[in-house]
Amino acid sequence: MTAFNRQIQLAAKPFGVPKESDFKLVESPMPEPAEGQVLVRTNYLTVDPYMRGLISGAKSYQKPVRPGDLMVGGTVGRVIKSRTPGRKEGDVVVGYWGWQEYAAISGDHGHLFDTKLAPMSTGLGVLGMPGLTAYFGLTEIGKPKAGETVLVTSAAGAVGSIVGQIAKIIGCRVAGCAGSKEKIDYVLGELGLDAAFNYKDTENHLGQIREACPAGVDVYFDNVGGTVSDAALLKINQGARIVLCGQIDQYNATEMPTGPRLLFQLIIKGARMEGFLVNQFVDRRDEAVRKLAEWLKSGRLKYRETITDGIENAPKAFIGLFKGENIGKQLVRVAKE
């Protein structure tokens, strides 16, 4: 064990796409757990697009991260010292102690992760927040029925890749949108989607969607926003559901992005557009994890991780999200298991 803890702090509020210099690596004394706490060692931390909002200084659903603050975010690691009866050394905890190698956290922070289900890294991916987001967003907001067409953006991403596969399990025709040939190959070949297109190939997204979804779109699961969403809105069917999960296309905007006013489409199609945060469903986590783990075990659900080693590379991994560098869940391995 090192004598020091290392953590990543926000150095400056980013303008546009974050730069590595917007973050700094800081050494601090090793934390010491108080009575009722445990000391955890971080094995993985997750970088997610939503964090761009947290460091923007804008009012949102969560406390913003200001320059000088520890970067927040999901983490998984093992208890290495316990001062609470509920948790023991070796327990794997999924929590939210931020971008640091060690943390002294309350004995009831986060939740225990069962490594018999899957490797601990999945506690930040398919069996964690992104998996739950996909599961509840699709089934509770999108409510697809067998035979309907589902279109998902960021189809090779942490959430989108799970959405597409669950929609297939439900019996839908599923089309995916992604940003590279490698990703298209992945969603068609490995995930088994029915159609996929690379939005970088052309600006004619309407044509791409028409081809990928010849029967129109019943459920549009959107992680991206922007011009692909504009086109999708023009191809929705009567009674369509649009699940607003993310709008990564706009997170780095330096001025208010504009686009066509298309909401009349929702009127003539009697369609619903709904945003959600996975927190709304947090008390049903066990149900979702059980279901997702079952599908993993039976081979019906696959996942991929893109792993970057070293806490010092967390900013780079985070910035990579906005360049579309990852397939599946982007994680940072802080310490080998």
Place this chain on the structure above:
Amino acid sequence: MTAFNRQIQLAAKPFGVPKESDFKLVESPMPEPAEGQVLVRTNYLTVDPYMRGLISGAKSYQKPVRPGDLMVGGTVGRVIKSRTPGRKEGDVVVGYWGWQEYAAISGDHGHLFDTKLAPMSTGLGVLGMPGLTAYFGLTEIGKPKAGETVLVTSAAGAVGSIVGQIAKIIGCRVAGCAGSKEKIDYVLGELGLDAAFNYKDTENHLGQIREACPAGVDVYFDNVGGTVSDAALLKINQGARIVLCGQIDQYNATEMPTGPRLLFQLIIKGARMEGFLVNQFVDRRDEAVRKLAEWLKSGRLKYRETITDGIENAPKAFIGLFKGENIGKQLVRVAKE
């Protein structure tokens, strides 16, 4: 009875705000009802914003009206000759036989209107399509609860004026947006809304909504779209519902209107935006009419009509909708009762 029927046809596809020359008054032979039909004499016809879409040539939820076609739209009148056992002379029928003085219609076209409930003109207003639109849009899509804040645009209009009053009956705090001092006085004084603002007073709609809805907006019932809606979206509360009923702000656009991309608001607020057409609820018309008629009788629901005389003035009345000339339901009286 005249020997001729007179009708308004579309003369040309309008560009931008329709002009009177986009319509023409045509004489045609008096229609003769066949077996199973009735001859009706039109007393009132209704002009509604949605008709702008029908004459634009764009694909929509209803067959478009092309140059040379009879203008379609809701009508109310009396049977003057019946060749079907189900309807007799003097019956008042609410139907959809278009902008003409007489029509030979099938015996099962439209529905009978009970003039003991209210004058027949209300069959095109508070007890007709606009009333049902308000009733179902608010209660089934908006689902406001007592104590919540409802904001409605076109608050003095045919639909908005009913929405605001039903929301008051439900026990909400209700704010209205309209486009003249006279309308503001009407919604505050006669309809009893809690707050109202004239969107023409300033471009700072955010400030207007902040003042009118100090606790934020739980249900936004939108008939208008555009910049007021942009501001409303920034003031919605957690779990808000946005009822998309109309987007009159955009119906005369000659190129695609653009605006800020604000859908991220729906994500961070876990909010729902839903469009609808009153047709979805047509099999529940009796329920709504009964409820609305009860409220009318008890004085809890008020309505106003703006009446233009003469079928030849129907185009002018229609065009007036886009200039905000009417308070309450705009009707054209084709024949005195």
